[in-house]
Amino acid sequence: MSISTMAINRITASSSASPPLKPSIASPPPPTSLPVRTIPGSYGLPVLGPLVDRLNYSWFQGAEPFFKKRIEKHQSTVFRTNVPPSFPFFLANPNVVAVLDCKSFAHMFDMEIIEKKNILVGDFMPSTKFTGDRRVCAYLDPSEPQHTQLKNFTMDMLKRSSTVWLPTLTSLLDDMWDTVESNLTSGPVGYIVPIQKFLFAFLSRCIAGADPQNSPDMAENGWLRMDRWLAVQILPTAPINAFQPLVEIFLHSFPYPYFLVSRDYNKLYEFIEKESKEVIERGQTEFNLSKEDTIHNLLFTLGFNAFGGFSIFFLSLLSTLGSDKTGIQEKLRKEVREKMGGKGLSFGAIKEMELVQSFVYETLRLSPPVPLQYGRARKDFKLSSHDSVFEVKKGELICGYQPLVMKDPNVFNDPETFVADRFTKEKGKELLNYLYWSNGPQTGESSASNKQCAGKDFVPLTACLFLAHLFLRYDSVTIADNSFSAVEKAK
Ligand code: HEM
Numbered sequence: 001m002s003i004s005t006m007a008i009n010r011i012t013a014s015s016s017a018s019p020p021l022k023p024s025i026a027s028p029p030p031p032t033s034l035p036v037r038t039i040p041g042s043y044g045l046p047v048l049g050p051l052v053d054r055l056n057y058s059w060f061q062g063a064e065p066f067f068k069k070r071i072e073k074h075q076s077t078v079f080r081t082n083v084p085p086s087f088p089f090f091l092a093n094p095n096v097v098a099v100l101d102c103k104s105f106a107h108m109f110d111m112e113i114i115e116k117k118n119i120l121v122g123d124f125m126p127s128t129k130f131t132g133d134r135r136v137c138a139y140l141d142p143s144e145p146q147h148t149q150l151k152n153f154t155m156d157m158l159k160r161s162s163t164v165w166l167p168t169l170t171s172l173l174d175d176m177w178d179t180v181e182s183n184l185t186s187g188p189v190g191y192i193v194p195i196q197k198f199l200f201a202f203l204s205r206c207i208a209g210a211d212p213q214n215s216p217d218m219a220e221n222g223w224l225r226m227d228r229w230l231a232v233q234i235l236p237t238a239p240i241n242a243f244q245p246l247v248e249i250f251l252h253s254f255p256y257p258y259f260l261v262s263r264d265y266n267k268l269y270e271f272i273e274k275e276s277k278e279v280i281e282r283g284q285t286e287f288n289l290s291k292e293d294t295i296h297n298l299l300f301t302l303g304f305n306a307f308g309g310f311s312i313f314f315l316s317l318l319s320t321l322g323s324d325k326t327g328i329q330e331k332l333r334k335e336v337r338e339k340m341g342g343k344g345l346s347f348g349a350i351k352e353m354e355l356v357q358s359f360v361y362e363t364l365r366l367s368p369p370v371p372l373q374y375g376r377a378r379k380d381f382k383l384s385s386h387d388s389v390f391e392v393k394k395g396e397l398i399c400g401y402q403p404l405v406m407k408d409p410n411v412f413n414d415p416e417t418f419v420a421d422r423f424t425k426e427k428g429k430e431l432l433n434y435l436y437w438s439n440g441p442q443t444g445e446s447s448a449s450n451k452q453c454a455g456k457d458f459v460p461l462t463a464c465l466f467l468a469h470l471f472l473r474y475d476s477v478t479i480a481d482n483s484f485s486a487v488e489k490a491k
Helices: 048-060 062-072 102-109 145-184 191-208 215-239 246-251 260-276 275-289 291-323 327-340 345-350 353-366 423-435 458-473
Strands: 078-082 093-100 370-375 381-384 389-393 397-401 474-480 483-489
Touching: 048 062, 048 246, 062 078, 062 353, 093 102, 102 215, 102 370, 102 397, 145 191, 145 275, 145 291, 145 458, 145 483, 191 215, 191 291, 215 260, 215 291, 246 458, 260 275, 260 291, 275 483, 291 353, 291 458, 291 474, 327 353, 327 458, 327 474, 345 458, 353 423, 353 458, 370 389, 458 474
Parallel strands: 093 397
Antiparallel strands: 078 093, 370 397, 381 389, 474 483
């Protein structure tokens, strides 16, 4: 199936793929006038080059300094390097072209020049045994017919869930906070487990129509079973700086076999098969999917995309609130209560909360939950950074590291600082063109023709609802070391 240019996300329409940088925040020369430069950097000696890069990335330097040091060395935000996993037991090719500014990263969204087949976490792909011996939506390129079926199915699921999203969220959050409050009487309460339990119940109910309360095992262990299934897939590519060299030897040297989590996955499969009958039937009748394709894809969307993404995102949201020294809680509380005007929480009220939205976007900018994105060159093409043009050859793997891309000084003023109101007012809203956490601009449209996150609108909205609910219930919360240590009830 050829990809219609008309259908491709509007920001990625031209083959030069530069986002429409505004003259005020972009480098002035048009791409054609930029000098053509050979991509700097090299892959080093066979085996040794990838090994040295891997140790620097995962151990000696860490991911962000690894990329930063190479930007300085090559005086370029585009260069060649190796990324893990590699030697000794991975068959993956670690060679990539790193793209580390907003302009070069945006080529990733142009489906005319970028292929997204099997590269969700890079050239290494976890075994399809983790997903019922099939390639689920996130590993499919838009040119594959099943991508259209599955992406439309996911977007339909999300759209239908919008009627239950808000009441489910508020009732489960009330339960979570009641438990946290009662446990606070005996000291600080770690927030990772309550948040994950809440997310598992909330997402299962909204997305899959499956209530974990109907299964004692899922109510108690569903979140943990999801965590274990996720961890075993992503461990080989997750940068972990602690406990070295043990992590390098035992976690980053070979892929983990599926049998370690097969019991967990089978339990999750049984739960969805039993409790999501309506959604499964729709997958079969309206989207022409087999029952097995529907369930495995539903599980991947629920577990890997939604539960995995939200787990990381909500933890950064809370730690950002906890580490703030600028009195942001008071400002957020004031806005939430003013805009609510004594009425119940609603999607409409959230639209009025400019600061709450901006706080959420700024958290996504500085802590993008999915830090790495990959794309393979579908054909030879010219890739522009702010200052140069580079020739990329068909088949080369492009790798973008978002935590650095989102600190592009050509786009964001004072890029390293958390500025809670950065995305407010007209100028702030324009910056949403360059907020890429969802593998596309926040102003873009997720569709079957692109690879932008299907939850692009639901994710920030849900985070806003979470904050609004929090500041209706509490005047403030004290957060430190992944724990709630005190909550001050709304007066
Ligand atoms: C904080 C939460 C989330 C984050 C950070 C996140 C992030 C992402 C990213 C970065 C991608 C693109 C990956 C790539 O191809 O390189 C993606 C794709 C995807 N996401 Fe999300 N996501 C989140 C929540 C959700 C939710 C709630 C859903 C749906 C219920 C969802 C469904 C999907 C799907 C189906 C894809 C694959 C899109 C395609 O194949 O075209 N995500 N997500």
